[in-house]
Amino acid sequence: MPRKFAAAVAALVLSLAACGAGPDGGGSSGTASPDAGATIEIGSLYEPQNLDNTAGGGQGVTEAFNGNVYEGLFKLTDAGKVENLLAESQEVSDDGLTYTFRLRKGVKFHSGKTLTSADVKSSIERVTADDSQSARKSSLEVIKSIETPDDATVVVKLSDRSISLVYNLSYVWIINSAAKDLATGEDGTGPYKLGTWKRGSTLSLDRAPGYWGTPPANNGVVFHYFTDATALNNALLTGAVDIVTSQQSPDALSQFTGNPDYKISDGHSTTKLLLAFNDRKAPFDKPLVRKAVSSAIDDAKLLESIWAGHGSLIGSMVPPTDPWYEDLTKVNPYDVELAKRQLAEAGYAKGFRFTLDTPNYDPHPTAATFIKSELAKVGITVDVNVITADEWYTKVYKNHDFTATLQEHVNDRDVVWYGDPDFYWGYDNPQVTQWVREAEQAKTAGEQTELLKKVNRQIAEDAASDWLYLYPQIVVASSALSGYPVNGLNSQFYAYGIKKG
Amino acid sequence: MARYLLRRTAFLLGSLLLAASLLFVLLRLLPGDPANALLTVGATPEQVAAARRQIGSDLPLPEQFGAWLAGLARLDLGTSFVSRLPVGPEIAERLVVTVPLTLLSFALAVVIALPVGFLAAWRSDRWYGPLLNGVSQLGIAVPVFWIGMLLVTVFALRLRVLPAGGFPREDWADPGRALTSLVLPVVTIALVMSASLIRYVRSATLDVLGSDYLRTARALGASFAGAMWRHGLRNAAVPVVSILGIELATTFLGAVVVESVFTLPGLGTMLVEGIAEHDYPVIQGVLVVSTFAVLVIGFAADLGQRLMDPRLRAHVGGGRS
Numbered sequence: 101m102p103r104k105f106a107a108a109v110a111a112l113v114l115s116l117a118a119c120g121a122g123p124d125g126g127g128s129s130g131t132a133s134p135d136a137g138a139t140i141e142i143g144s145l146y147e148p149q150n151l152d153n154t155a156g157g158g159q160g161v162t163e164a165f166n167g168n169v170y171e172g173l174f175k176l177t178d179a180g181k182v183e184n185l186l187a188e189s190q191e192v193s194d195d196g197l198t199y200t201f202r203l204r205k206g207v208k209f210h211s212g213k214t215l216t217s218a219d220v221k222s223s224i225e226r227v228t229a230d231d232s233q234s235a236r237k238s239s240l241e242v243i244k245s246i247e248t249p250d251d252a253t254v255v256v257k258l259s260d261r262s263i264s265l266v267y268n269l270s271y272v273w274i275i276n277s278a279a280k281d282l283a284t285g286e287d288g289t290g291p292y293k294l295g296t297w298k299r300g301s302t303l304s305l306d307r308a309p310g311y312w313g314t315p316p317a318n319n320g321v322v323f324h325y326f327t328d329a330t331a332l333n334n335a336l337l338t339g340a341v342d343i344v345t346s347q348q349s350p351d352a353l354s355q356f357t358g359n360p361d362y363k364i365s366d367g368h369s370t371t372k373l374l375l376a377f378n379d380r381k382a383p384f385d386k387p388l389v390r391k392a393v394s395s396a397i398d399d400a401k402l403l404e405s406i407w408a409g410h411g412s413l414i415g416s417m418v419p420p421t422d423p424w425y426e427d428l429t430k431v432n433p434y435d436v437e438l439a440k441r442q443l444a445e446a447g448y449a450k451g452f453r454f455t456l457d458t459p460n461y462d463p464h465p466t467a468a469t470f471i472k473s474e475l476a477k478v479g480i481t482v483d484v485n486v487i488t489a490d491e492w493y494t495k496v497y498k499n500h501d502f503t504a505t506l507q508e509h510v511n512d513r514d515v516v517w518y519g520d521p522d523f524y525w526g527y528d529n530p531q532v533t534q535w536v537r538e539a540e541q542a543k544t545a546g547e548q549t550e551l552l553k554k555v556n557r558q559i560a561e562d563a564a565s566d567w568l569y570l571y572p573q574i575v576v577a578s579s580a581l582s583g584y585p586v587n588g589l590n591s592q593f594y595a596y597g598i599k600k601g
Numbered sequence: 602m603a604r605y606l607l608r609r610t611a612f613l614l615g616s617l618l619l620a621a622s623l624l625f626v627l628l629r630l631l632p633g634d635p636a637n638a639l640l641t642v643g644a645t646p647e648q649v650a651a652a653r654r655q656i657g658s659d660l661p662l663p664e665q666f667g668a669w670l671a672g673l674a675r676l677d678l679g680t681s682f683v684s685r686l687p688v689g690p691e692i693a694e695r696l697v698v699t700v701p702l703t704l705l706s707f708a709l710a711v712v713i714a715l716p717v718g719f720l721a722a723w724r725s726d727r728w729y730g731p732l733l734n735g736v737s738q739l740g741i742a743v744p745v746f747w748i749g750m751l752l753v754t755v756f757a758l759r760l761r762v763l764p765a766g767g768f769p770r771e772d773w774a775d776p777g778r779a780l781t782s783l784v785l786p787v788v789t790i791a792l793v794m795s796a797s798l799i800r801y802v803r804s805a806t807l808d809v810l811g812s813d814y815l816r817t818a819r820a821l822g823a824s825f826a827g828a829m830w831r832h833g834l835r836n837a838a839v840p841v842v843s844i845l846g847i848e849l850a851t852t853f854l855g856a857v858v859v860e861s862v863f864t865l866p867g868l869g870t871m872l873v874e875g876i877a878e879h880d881y882p883v884i885q886g887v888l889v890v891s892t893f894a895v896l897v898i899g900f901a902a903d904l905g906q907r908l909m910d911p912r913l914r915a916h917v918g919g920g921r922s
Contacts, residue, residue: 230647324767340765
């Protein structure tokens with residue numbers, strides 16, 4: 101027995117040595133012509149909390165369902181354009197207060213019922229209802245009434261002009277008005293219907309028979325959910341998934357870079373990392389202090405250390421995909437001497453001390469440490485206070501009980517929050533508030549763009565917040581795959597175009 | 602024995618109630634509001650209030666506690682704040698992964714630990730006795746997730762013989778696939794568990810090896826194997842069984858970490874998600890079920906020990922102090 105045991109140990113040692121010398125090959129699958137019968141395995145870190153986007157379904161349900169299972173009257177394309185989807189045409193009255201939408205004919209829900217204007221009305225009203233937790237609720241509050249003169253026509257009346265109405269409607273899922281149990285089921289009009297959802301693991305979408313538009317290029321998709329970026333990347337390395345919707349682990353990228361079995365796409369993201377000051381509270385009630393802090397932090401170095409060459413710098417809240425983008429990175433440039441002069445001028449020549457409320461998940465703690473060391477150079481002491489996402493909502497977002505905080509803001513077109521003096525960061529400039537309101541009531545997109553550009557410049561001028569950087573949007577996929585979205589604006593992930601082989 | 606069983610059952614229920622109350626109070630001491638999990642940046646104060654109403658976090662605490670206990674008495678673990686689904690059935694679904702994971706890991710740990718621990722004691726004078734002892738000490742020091750990552754790197758990423766994680770969508774419909782996906786997690790837990798078990802087996806065996814009765818049995822002409830089988834193992838088993846109970850419970854809890862490493866949809870990942878989302882009914886449900894399992898295992902180990910050792914039975918009868 102002792103001899104056998106020793107032999108077993110030797111065998112184990114040898115096999116481990118063999119592992120070390122093992123081949124490094126990737127998960128290359130056959131490169132035949134595209135396979136319409138293939139199922140696409142998608143890896144994601146965002147499992148839906150439930151399947152109802154008006155009941156706290158979260159980012160995950162948007163990713164899985166927007167455009168795939170549910171469709172809106174309009175669609176925000178991966179390139180950021182708004183196109184007709186279930187609406188065939190739209191008419192706007194001269195005063196801009198009445199929108200008439202004609203619905204596409206022959207559209208059926210997955211349950212077999214034909215889409216009518218009554219479904220559109222009830223779908224919009226689900227978002228604006230009292231108990232709705234939709235993030236879009238406040239932007240649709242301008243809707244006064246919805247009328248349905250016939251089955252194919254919807255008339256929306258507004259209390260005020262709202263140039264973003266059509267854009268906002270691209271987030272409103274059109275759901276069968278008779279559908280029940282939307283937290284666990286669905287009844288949409290999209291190219292896929294829900295297969296099975298195994299909580300904590302996978303969600304599958306099957307081709308919806310009788311889809312009104314172009315059927316999907318694949319036979320269905322399965323979303324695999326991970327809580328850990330390393331596990332997600334391992335799944336991609338072993339071929340358990342074909343594509344990762346959003347790479348959140350910069351360190352892992354090197355595993356795929358230069359490997360012919362994988363393709364890395366660098367798309368546009370709308371997620372901004374903010375050092376948000378409480379603009380109501382000293383010392384950050386002084387724009388000069390905020391500008392000084394912005395100039396004291398080397399954003400480029402921070403971005404490089406976190407994302408190593410990916411992502412981009414922004415000088416304000418507006419990402420390049422928004423129509424009112426302008427390069428404002430020079431307004432508060434990285435300049436330590438300038439920062440010191442501004443601090444002295446504001447009466448803080450000796451610096452000051454403040455607490456930075458830092459969410460406990462990446463990249464916030466890393467950014468906080470960096471900011472602490474940068475600000476130490478101009479005499480400012482930072483006390484990093486790490487809090488959970490949930491504490492952040494209560495302490496910072498609801499109670500405004502903070503001096504400064506770090507937070508990622510994911511949505512596009514969210515510069516308009518600077519027009520709301522009651523928002524958590526408390527930026528209160530009546531001029532900006534007025535511009536934001538006028539922009540929403542603008543008659544043309546050009547007018548809206550001009551006004552929001554003014555807003556953009558003003559908040560940069562006032563350093564309303566410090567916009568540290570814009571996240572990269574990195575999709576890593578097996579090179580056998582094509583036709584997938586690379587921008588993933590607002591967490592959408594259209595899966596119907598993905599081809600394998 | 603009947604009195605003993607009755608007393609133990611009462612103790613079990615009492616512990617469970619105490620644990621449930623403690624859980625409830627501790628969770629409420631955490632800062633923050635579970636309603637927040639449902640919201641995103643941009644939520645209006647009205648939406649926050651509506652979310653609180655919906656999940657009942659605006660009710661007074663005693664009322665929430667009463668409702669929860671009443672549900673517990675009916676074996677109803679409540680409804681998740683986040684998924685809006687009943688917690689009980691979801692726990693049952695997750696146990697389909699966690700229970701086999703725990704039992705298989707435990708069985709493997711025992712299969713490794715018993716011979717190795719015995720060998721380490723029996724051959725403590727040979728070179729591999731101390732080596733086995735040393736390796737087991739190392740095993741105790743190494744964190745379980747690190748072993749998991751190492752095994753993934755070797756067997757999934759390099760050799761590509763086993764999946765890096767996940768569990769089949771069809772659960773056990775294809776037992777082969779389900780088992781394959783459990784191999785690495787089971788080996789991970791078993792390696793760590795066996796490390797500490799080896800040490801218990803070793804010291805129990807050393808006690809027996811040095812005992813007078815074994816020497817006497819040998820002196821009376823019994824072979825080493827015979828004496829060990831008739832007298833040694835039975836005596837060595839008593840402390841080992843009580844440790845096994847604790848170890849089985851630890852394995853169950855260790856599954857929490859390992860499930861996360863291997864993305865297994867078990868009770869552990871459910872707990873982690875519940876905590877991240879402040880989903881009190883989910884956290885409470887998982888912890889009550891785990892507590893129950895641990896208590897029952899302890900109970901069973903205690904019972905097993907009594908069946909094996911007549912001295913303990915005599916003690917229960919009140920024969921000795």
